[in-house]
Amino acid sequence: MKNTISKYYPLIPVFAAYLIMFIIGFFMPGMWQMVALLAFYCALGQSWNIFMGMTGYVDFGYVTFIALGTYGMSLGISYFSQFEWLGIGILVIGLILALFLASLSALLEAFIALRLRGAYFAIACIGINEGLRYFIEGAKIWGGSEGMIFFGALMQAFGKETVNQLTTFWADFSVFIIAALAAFLNMHYMRSKIGYALTAVREDEDAAKVMGINTTKYKTIAFLTSGLLGAGVGAMAWGLKLGHVYPGDVFVIHYTVECIVVVLLGGAGTLLGPVIGGLIYGLSKYWLAVIMPGFQLLIFAPIIIIIIVAAPEGVVGLLKRRLKGTQLEMFIE
Amino acid sequence: MNSMLSVENLESGYGPMQVLWKPSLEVKKGSITSLLGPNGVGKSTLLLTVLGSVEPWGGKIMYEDEEVTYLPTHKKVDLGLTLAPEGKHLFGGMNVHENLIMGAYRKEAGQNINDSLELVYSLFPILKERDRQGAGTLSGGQQQMLTIARALMTKPKLMMLDEPSQGLAPILVGEVFETIEKLQAEVGLTILLVEQNVEASLNAADYVYIMHEGQIKAEGTADEIKGSSDIREVYLGI
Numbered sequence: 001m002k003n004t005i006s007k008y009y010p011l012i013p014v015f016a017a018y019l020i021m022f023i024i025g026f027f028m029p030g031m032w033q034m035v036a037l038l039a040f041y042c043a044l045g046q047s048w049n050i051f052m053g054m055t056g057y058v059d060f061g062y063v064t065f066i067a068l069g070t071y072g073m074s075l076g077i078s079y080f081s082q083f084e085w086l087g088i089g090i091l092v093i094g095l096i097l098a099l100f101l102a103s104l105s106a107l108l109e110a111f112i113a114l115r116l117r118g119a120y121f122a123i124a125c126i127g128i129n130e131g132l133r134y135f136i137e138g139a140k141i142w143g144g145s146e147g148m149i150f151f152g153a154l155m156q157a158f159g160k161e162t163v164n165q166l167t168t169f170w171a172d173f174s175v176f177i178i179a180a181l182a183a184f185l186n187m188h189y190m191r192s193k194i195g196y197a198l199t200a201v202r203e204d205e206d207a208a209k210v211m212g213i214n215t216t217k218y219k220t221i222a223f224l225t226s227g228l229l230g231a232g233v234g235a236m237a238w239g240l241k242l243g244h245v246y247p248g249d250v251f252v253i254h255y256t257v258e259c260i261v262v263v264l265l266g267g268a269g270t271l272l273g274p275v276i277g278g279l280i281y282g283l284s285k286y287w288l289a290v291i292m293p294g295f296q297l298l299i300f301a302p303i304i305i306i307i308i309v310a311a312p313e314g315v316v317g318l319l320k321r322r323l324k325g326t327q328l329e330m331f332i333e
Numbered sequence: 334m335n336s337m338l339s340v341e342n343l344e345s346g347y348g349p350m351q352v353l354w355k356p357s358l359e360v361k362k363g364s365i366t367s368l369l370g371p372n373g374v375g376k377s378t379l380l381l382t383v384l385g386s387v388e389p390w391g392g393k394i395m396y397e398d399e400e401v402t403y404l405p406t407h408k409k410v411d412l413g414l415t416l417a418p419e420g421k422h423l424f425g426g427m428n429v430h431e432n433l434i435m436g437a438y439r440k441e442a443g444q445n446i447n448d449s450l451e452l453v454y455s456l457f458p459i460l461k462e463r464d465r466q467g468a469g470t471l472s473g474g475q476q477q478m479l480t481i482a483r484a485l486m487t488k489p490k491l492m493m494l495d496e497p498s499q500g501l502a503p504i505l506v507g508e509v510f511e512t513i514e515k516l517q518a519e520v521g522l523t524i525l526l527v528e529q530n531v532e533a534s535l536n537a538a539d540y541v542y543i544m545h546e547g548q549i550k551a552e553g554t555a556d557e558i559k560g561s562s563d564i565r566e567v568y569l570g571i
Contacts, residue, residue, distance in 0.1 A: 196438065
């Protein structure tokens, strides 16, 4: 029994970090907005890392899931807010729609793109993302390029007071929950047969097949998990929080690149990596935007290059090496 | 002896390029069957198609009297087919022990993991010595041993070996072939061997197929092939 629990020790620093962030944001006036931004990057990094970290496949089109999550929530609110008796159920329907759209596209993408490897996979994912965006704009579904604005509907259904709480506290709080859930799932996968199978895929997919590993199945599981978590973040942090959605705002590859930066900074394939990466990236972005607005990317590009050359395993990789053989080793993964 | 694996008029290839042009062959239970031929005639493709890594276009693959032609790879491995791939596809970031454990991934193999490990370590004592060494840092011969050992961990009945002596020093080639004979005699495996080392394969094999341009051009017992000078001249160039 002790053995099963100790397998999950590396979750402790991750959850501790989230808890401290939450406490700082909740009790220190004026900090909530920044903490919410950090949680957003941590959650996205953690979710993206579930697939990329374990399989080595770089999903450049990951933002598709975030965008579809946003659309799911937007549709839920737009179409169901007229049924006032549903109450908070409206948001539940929105979240279910978000997860439904994301699973649909994840399974479709898994069917098409997971047959490809390396650069071809990355390009196929970008293609699907751009295709979806222009499909929505061109076919004029869900408001086409004009998107959907449903802040008013939200107001009508819940009243000003509740909406205020929902958008300024609960939307961000649920991002924390998703981040924690992503960490738990990541850890659980790492410590189970799924993790072994995916590690084998990352090391040598052909050899993994010869071992009798159903590589497609496990890749799909990780892809779906990663996509659903992303959709959750989209539904809450973009859909519910902003009250509107435009295709040109959500299907933007830039956000995938941010996921990559967060994960590489912290350490790909590690549990703590996305948290550390998310904190470093989120904080620097926040402060750089204050000190030198517009210069974030210019400064980040060289930092990323330095990290990739000097510490390809990220901050957590360095930390792991430093702590090897000490008592703290089992808490870092 | 009855048939373990039989391949009839198999066709497959990559993209628009057809590589296999209806070769047929049979592997008898408990035998070492060798598939010989020069580079690029489709020997490896045949093994990969049998295992399902390359999808068959047509023809029929029978394994233990069951048709398995279009079964996905992992299901075939469940039935006891395995491949020690060419070019030592090891998990380079893992150590020897971890590589072996990965070999026992499927359920049935996992239940017998200790027996399998014991067997593997008795066959390859050097792997036991190097237990915790990174697989990527082993010598070429040891990597080849590990590839075979890992395939053995899946508890196969039929093991296909793709050029196990490739790139090895002559003294190690002898060792590899000794191992293959041990797998047949002591472990009771059926073996389908693809090789370029004609001399050593002819000595080890019970039955030999010669492949050329995606087709089987000649077959016979090892002695028949050795005795037939035509075949040797035309297809082996020796």
